[in-house]
Amino acid sequence: MSTSHAIRHIRITPIAFRDPPLLNAAGIHEPWALRSIIEIETASGLVGINESYGDEPMLDALAKAAPALVGLSPWALNEMEQRVAALVAPPVQTASEFLGQQVSLAPGTHVSKTVAKVVSAFEVAMLDLQGQMANAPVVDLLGGAARCSVPFSAYLFYKYAEHAGQPYAPDAWGEALTPQQLVAQAQRMMGQYGFQSIKLKAGALPPDEEAAGILALAKAFPGLPLRIDPNANWTVETSLRIVEKLRGVLEYYEDPAPGLDGMAAVARACEVPLATNMVVTDFAEFRRNAEMGCPVKIVLSDHHYWGGLRATQRLSTLCRTFDLGLSMHSNSHLGISLVAMTHLCASVPLLTYACDTHYPWQDEEVIEGGRLQFEAGSLRVPTTPGLGVRLDRHALARLHDNYLHCGIRNRDDLGQMRKYDPSFDGRQPRF
Numbered sequence: 026m027s028t029s030h031a032i033r034h035i036r037i038t039p040i041a042f043r044d045p046p047l048l049n050a051a052g053i054h055e056p057w058a059l060r061s062i063i064e065i066e067t068a069s070g071l072v073g074i075n076e077s078y079g080d081e082p083m084l085d086a087l088a089k090a091a092p093a094l095v096g097l098s099p100w101a102l103n104e105m106e107q108r109v110a111a112l113v114a115p116p117v118q119t120a121s122e123f124l125g126q127q128v129s130l131a132p133g134t135h136v137s138k139t140v141a142k143v144v145s146a147f148e149v150a151m152l153d154l155q156g157q158m159a160n161a162p163v164v165d166l167l168g169g170a171a172r173c174s175v176p177f178s179a180y181l182f183y184k185y186a187e188h189a190g191q192p193y194a195p196d197a198w199g200e201a202l203t204p205q206q207l208v209a210q211a212q213r214m215m216g217q218y219g220f221q222s223i224k225l226k227a228g229a230l231p232p233d234e235e236a237a238g239i240l241a242l243a244k245a246f247p248g249l250p251l252r253i254d255p256n257a258n259w260t261v262e263t264s265l266r267i268v269e270k271l272r273g274v275l276e277y278y279e280d281p282a283p284g285l286d287g288m289a290a291v292a293r294a295c296e297v298p299l300a301t302n303m304v305v306t307d308f309a310e311f312r313r314n315a316e317m318g319c320p321v322k323i324v325l326s327d328h329h330y331w332g333g334l335r336a337t338q339r340l341s342t343l344c345r346t347f348d349l350g351l352s353m354h355s356n357s358h359l360g361i362s363l364v365a366m367t368h369l370c371a372s373v374p375l376l377t378y379a380c381d382t383h384y385p386w387q388d389e390e391v392i393e394g395g396r397l398q399f400e401a402g403s404l405r406v407p408t409t410p411g412l413g414v415r416l417d418r419h420a421l422a423r424l425h426d427n428y429l430h431c432g433i434r435n436r437d438d439l440g441q442m443r444k445y446d447p448s449f450d451g452r453q454p455r456f
């Protein structure tokens with residue numbers, strides 16, 4: 026075997042895993058959630074792994090960018106970023122070309138977001154390789170642990186008992202459409218994971234019903250920090266009316282109204298700090314929030330689309346400079362994403378709130394040893410080299426087979442909701 030650690034081969038494997046019928050502002054989760062598993066292999070036979078989005082545009086972008094890595098050292102993250110940007114982004118136009126066209130190449134547009142996602146997908150796998158080579162956990166490559174475990178929050182959803190068409194047996198969580206069912210869901214999740222704070226995904230039922238849900242949770246879990254996230258499905262007026270009902274109860278108010286202007290209008294009349302994973306999603310949007318006097322006070326980052334673990338560390342420095350809070354957003358994911366997030370959060374001194382995770386909603390895994398174990402709502406930061414988790418190849422083959430047969434290639438919560446209610450129009454803000 027060669028002693029060179031140059032990157033020789035990149036494998037991208039799309040997978041699908043069971044996902045419950047969770048309601049949100051867009052509609053409802055489909056029976057299968059998609060992810061991609063990234064493997065970067067060196068000439069010496071080491072394999073660095075990662076997990077990212079698995080929709081078709083992401084798979085196309087990963088495939089387009091993968092050749093850029095061949096021959097690179099796993100340490101060459103800056104070079105990787107440049108090569109990926111050159112392959113995924115179109116060539117930069119001159120000012121005169123730009124002025125003559127109706128196109129926007131400003132940061133924050135679709136292309137720069139795609140570059141950030143691809144860079145992140147490769148960066149984490151390269152950090153995993155670096156850790157194996159240096160015999161150090163990823164958190165040490167990021168400057169060392171500021172905490173030895175990372176707190177997560179219970180992430181509650183309104184949900185149906187089963188998927189339309191019943192593609193497999195119903196999940197164990199049952200229906201949650203009333204305050205009582207929501208409290209039962211929370212009790213079950215807290216009992217299993219020991220979380221110390223609660224987030225409710227809102228924007229699905231009429232807002233007063235969702236406010237009643239939060240008030241029932243406040244009564245059932247006195248003193249526990251609570252958050253609500255309607256994903257911008259409420260008007261400014263509704264947002265202000267509901268936050269008044271929830272006076273004294275919320276830790277923060279996540280994306281109540283659409284757009285940074287909508288959030289600013291809510292912020293002007295509301296004392297609860299606003300958090301977002303919708304209107305500050307890249308550095309250009311961060312700048313706009315700062316220029317507006319920071320109506321958003323808490324940035325919910327996500328290394329999968331902010332450009333990786335190091336980019337999120339840079340974001341944390343900015344948050345500290347502007348006196349903003351920082352925590353983490355989540356989508357349906359498995360253990361590799363969770364462990365990458367854990368290394369990152371351990372390395373960021375400024376982590377002001379427990380992070381989101383969809384993990385309790387998944388019952389499948391792609392890593393050896395099965396599901397990661399929480400202690401009192403927190404995950405211990407691995408101390409073994411790299412990410413500290415390895416691919417279970419049998420599980421990978423099974424989840425890839427799910428992908429081949431599930432028939433889903435892009436997430437479509439709106440289309441899925443129309444299977445239950447053909448008149449559902451997905452209009453936003455709906456309330």
Ligand SMILES: O=C([O-])[C@@H](O)[C@@H](O)[C@H](O)[C@@H](O)C(=O)[O-]
Nearest residue numbers: 049254256302354355356357
């Ligand atoms: O999984 C969902 O339904 C969530 O609504 C997700 O898509 C959001 O991106 C996310 O969890 C959020 O906090 O907005």
Ligand SMILES: [Mg+2]
Nearest residue numbers: 254279280302
């Ligand atoms: Mg959110």
